[in-house]
Amino acid sequence: MNKLFIKNMVCNRCIMVVQNEMDKLNLSVKHIQLGEVVFENELSEEQKKAIDKALSPLGFELIDDKKSQIIEKIKNTIIRLVHHQNNELKNNLSEVLSSELHHDYNYLSNLFSEIEGTTIEKYFITQKIERVKELLVYNELSLSEIAFQLNYSSVAYLSNQFKKVTGLTPSHFKQIKEDKRKPLDQL
Incomplete structure (x- = not known):
């Protein structure tokens, strides 16, 4: 091999x-x-x-083993889509995974849930929220721009999903991160 x-x-x-x-x-x-x-x-x-x-x-x-390889390919495809291909999440995730991994989405979904103990969708959402956190900390984009980049239908939908996953609103999360940063003269 x-x-x-x-x-x-x-x-x-x-x-x-x-x-x-x-x-x-x-x-x-x-x-x-x-x-x-x-x-x-x-x-x-x-x-x-x-x-x-x-x-x-x-x-x-x-x-x-083949099953672990498929799981890793699913994760890597999602990570690539969310973290490395800005605003290219236009296609349906199930179609992308089926096409790239050459398996029926139901098979991929059931295998992922069985081995990982969570759904592909929850993993995808978790990765998207991690990316939102990253972009909030960088402080270069507005929440509207972040929502657009990650293909959310609205800022409200992004905010609701963010709060559901983290327990915080995006603005509260951003404030906490800013409060933890020390100015250079205080280091």
């Missing part, structure tokens, strides 16, 4: 870290994306063990 699936890759920095480890092991990589590394050549068992040994202390884990 010249493809490995890796758990806990969630951002571009993870991709850089994994690439760096592959370089240290002198392995030719064709392509790296969230949760997946494609190699130029077939890997030996020794190479797989070396990769596991190098990645494990960094919080990554090789995934062998």
